[in-house]
Amino acid sequence: MSFVSIDTIVNLCKRRGIVFPSSEIYGGLRSAWDWGPLGIELKRNVKNEWWKALVHSRDDIVGLESSILMSPKVWEASGHVATFTDPLVECTNCHKRFRADHVDLAKACPNCGQGPTWTDPRQFNLMFKTHMGPVEDSAHIVYLRPETAQGMFVDFMTVQQTSRKKIPFGIAQQGKSFRNEITPGNFVFRTREFEQMEMEFFVKPGTDEQWHKYWLDERMNWYLDLGINKEHLRLRQHDADELSHYAKDTYDIEYEFPSMGWSELEGIANRTDFDLKAHAAHSGEDLSYYDSETDERYVPYVIEPAVGVERPTFAFLIDSYREEEAPTASGKVEKRTVLKIDKRLAPYKVAVLPLSKNADLAPASEKLAAEVRRHFVCDFDVTGSIGKRYRRQDEVGTPFCVTFDFDSLEDNQVTVRDRDSMEQERIPIEGLVEFLGKRL
Numbered sequence: 001m002s003f004v005s006i007d008t009i010v011n012l013c014k015r016r017g018i019v020f021p022s023s024e025i026y027g028g029l030r031s032a033w034d035w036g037p038l039g040i041e042l043k044r045n046v047k048n049e050w051w052k053a054l055v056h057s058r059d060d061i062v063g064l065e066s067s068i069l070m071s072p073k074v075w076e077a078s079g080h081v082a083t084f085t086d087p088l089v090e091c092t093n094c095h096k097r098f099r100a101d102h103v104d105l106a107k108a109c110p111n112c113g114q115g116p117t118w119t120d121p122r123q124f125n126l127m128f129k130t131h132m133g134p135v136e137d138s139a140h141i142v143y144l145r146p147e148t149a150q151g152m153f154v155d156f157m158t159v160q161q162t163s164r165k166k167i168p169f170g171i172a173q174q175g176k177s178f179r180n181e182i183t184p185g186n187f188v189f190r191t192r193e194f195e196q197m198e199m200e201f202f203v204k205p206g207t208d209e210q211w212h213k214y215w216l217d218e219r220m221n222w223y224l225d226l227g228i229n230k231e232h233l234r235l236r237q238h239d240a241d242e243l244s245h246y247a248k249d250t251y252d253i254e255y256e257f258p259s260m261g262w263s264e265l266e267g268i269a270n271r272t273d274f275d276l277k278a279h280a281a282h283s284g285e286d287l288s289y290y291d292s293e294t295d296e297r298y299v300p301y302v303i304e305p306a307v308g309v310e311r312p313t314f315a316f317l318i319d320s321y322r323e324e325e326a327p328t329a330s331g332k333v334e335k336r337t338v339l340k341i342d343k344r345l346a347p348y349k350v351a352v353l354p355l356s357k358n359a360d361l362a363p364a365s366e367k368l369a370a371e372v373r374r375h376f377v378c379d380f381d382v383t384g385s386i387g388k389r390y391r392r393q394d395e396v397g398t399p400f401c402v403t404f405d406f407d408s409l410e411d412n413q414v415t416v417r418d419r420d421s422m423e424q425e426r427i428p429i430e431g432l433v434e435f436l437g438k439r440l
Helices: 006-015 037-056 072-078 149-154 156-163 208-225 274-283 310-320 361-373 386-395 429-439
Strands: 019-021 033-035 061-063 085-090 097-099 122-125 128-131 141-144 169-178 193-203 233-237 249-257 261-272 289-291 296-298 301-308 321-327 333-339 350-354 378-380 400-404 413-418 424-428
Touching (some): 006 019, 006 321, 033 037, 037 169, 037 193, 037 208, 037 310, 149 193, 149 301, 156 169, 156 193, 208 233, 208 301, 333 386, 350 386, 386 400, 400 429
Parallel strands (some): 350 400
Antiparallel strands (some): 085 097, 249 261
16 A cells, blocks of 8 residues: 555544644644544544553553643653753744754754854754743743653552552553644644653563563554554664664554654553662652562662654554555446544444335434434534435445435335445444444
8 A cells, every 4th residue: 555645634624523723713723633523533542442441351461540740840850841842943044943853953943044154053942932820030930741651650659559459560641732833833743732642661670681572572563553554663773873862672563654754653662670679769758668478679760651642543543554446336346535543543433324204214214213322422414415425424434334225114124334344234224333333
């Protein structure tokens, strides 16, 4: 399959209410996006599958929801105040700003074509500052968190003791993070406001490398299980000069995005004991773990799989997009756009489509849709020809369309159409939910 362009995905997302620019009636806000009715269902399904894989299907990982606003001392201890920076340069001709490592400082400005006329690089902290309380001075500064991880580190002892988990065990969290990126872009790939899915897996020192390998395999298999083409994924180990200050070793799961090439989907880092030791030193609290089975006390090492929700959601859209030739009811062949996305991720699972707006069909088909909706996320669509409605549902990845026709009033059966094969099967209405359940 040749890759679709990013512009095609962007247009599909806006046309079908998946993702569109924020504040658009006011001209928008750069790199801010709103997730529409279908988009929020898709995004929620991605989050649910992650949570199911990392929390609900395991007995060694528990969940947490920590506060977005935390004591500024947290970010001093973690190193974010001092080191969470990017090098910033500005073109002195057009005053456009760029990350210094994203432009060739020996060449002309990519925005205005002049130069080279760059300012000297300066470090730019990526954390958003705000103030807590009525006084806006340095004593009241707080930060919008740039990652969810620190909440899991500062709550480590409380979670471990209340959940009675023994090491190795993990803490998982999903939630908003904020980074004042210098050069956001590429649709939802890099934004200043995003949602993270992170897990901190606490292990005994000396076992960290084997657990790192374990989580590399687990996370790669998650993408493959949800339908990403194996040829579009790879693991890339960080070079020594790009490792974060806390990391012993880090790998990225990368996806081959159209026009962007290989880019990070998810990072899986061996954070050692850096974070727990840093918070213990700054807070004065003992964050070591006592292993009663071996009569040892130690500060655990941490393996961290961390991913933003938006990037895998973007990748799932790209990887499932198809343009195919399909026969119509009259025997003609026309092009159809279809998202062959995994059924677990599809925004709508089922669409109930009365054959027409006929008054006799409306009440019975609406009643059927209400029953199906009790079990699955369901759309009800009466606008346009049945062929056009099939195409609309194909385009947003709905796995099954249920057509209620005039014969349905007599024989209490409906026609179920499969998205991928386009095969149709006549099913008794009373067995419809069970039929769909087995396939969903």
